[in-house]
Amino acid sequence: MTEREFSSGDGTSGARSNQAHAGGRSLTTYTVGALPIINQALSRMRLAEFMDGYLPPSDARSKVGTREGLLVLIRSILVSREPVYGLGEWAELHAPDLLGLAPHQVSRLNDDCVGRCLERLFDADYRSMVLALMAHVVKEFDVDLEQLHNDSTSITFFGSYDEATAASTRRGKPTLAITHGHNKDHRPDLKQLLFILTVARDGGVPIYFNAADGNVTDDRTHCETWDLMCEIVGRKDFLYVADSKLATQEKWSQISEPAAGRG
Numbered sequence: 001m002t003e004r005e006f007s008s009g010d011g012t013s014g015a016r017s018n019q020a021h022a023g024g025r026s027l028t029t030y031t032v033g034a035l036p037i038i039n040q041a042l043s044r045m046r047l048a049e050f051m052d053g054y055l056p057p058s059d060a061r062s063k064v065g066t067r068e069g070l071l072v073l074i075r076s077i078l079v080s081r082e083p084v085y086g087l088g089e090w091a092e093l094h095a096p097d098l099l100g101l102a103p104h105q106v107s108r109l110n111d112d113c114v115g116r117c118l119e120r121l122f123d124a125d126y127r128s129m130v131l132a133l134m135a136h137v138v139k140e141f142d143v144d145l146e147q148l149h150n151d152s153t154s155i156t157f158f159g160s161y162d163e164a165t166a167a168s169t170r171r172g173k174p175t176l177a178i179t180h181g182h183n184k185d186h187r188p189d190l191k192q193l194l195f196i197l198t199v200a201r202d203g204g205v206p207i208y209f210n211a212a213d214g215n216v217t218d219d220r221t222h223c224e225t226w227d228l229m230c231e232i233v234g235r236k237d238f239l240y241v242a243d244s245k246l247a248t249q250e251k252w253s254q255i256s257e258p259a260a261g262r263g
Helices: 035-045 047-054 066-079 084-092 103-108 111-123 126-140 222-233 249-256
Strands: 003-008 018-022 025-031 147-157 168-170 173-175 191-200 206-212 239-241
Touching: 035 047, 035 066, 035 126, 047 066, 047 126, 066 084, 066 111, 084 103, 084 111, 126 206, 126 222, 147 222, 191 222, 206 222, 222 249
Parallel strands: 147 239
Antiparallel strands: 003 025, 018 025, 147 191, 168 173, 191 206
8 A cells, every 4th residue: 555654853743643753753654545546536527616616615613624524535435435433533544635634634524524514515406516517527538428327226224214214304405215115135124225326338437326215116217317317418319228127108208209319
């Protein structure tokens, strides 16, 4: 694993990390890993700019901005998938500049901080943000959208989740029902959500994802997905590949009208 070393004459360091002390000097070792590659991709995606355009303003009392906190969470998911409560400890081991943070901000990355960042993401118009982001990504990376593949899976939950057994509205937005359904992990005893993902054949690039109530069946998801794909692609003459749940008169009529397509 790639590491970066810093030395300090006064034995101090802005962020807690792997440190060694001797002779009045301090050696701090930070993990670098894949972060430079990830940061290059995030830069080309202009993800930070899109977040700035759609996220609500950060709480002035917060030491870590909403955008910065979410980007650290994204990097963590891509590198090691640490739980939210462990994000601060994970960040302490990495070079702060590669996380987009100042050294003094790392210690502020606790679960409360990350939770506030996620709340602001929930409050944002994230659908419009994702659509705008994907339009840019497709152009920037020259992603071929001639063939799109759609499938779903279940996200299994352990626990009762009594307050989420039915769809409701929170903070002015609809929320999903964590409930029993056709569990694709073969755990019918556990509750779930349905996760729907569409990728491009060109490199398997994720184009759009969505989640639905745990008891929603696959055949009810294709109409909305098709409309979104047409919005992203900008036309209807692309190949849409899905499982047998697509084979209903309603879906075929929607795909074939008003203009004939190859779906």
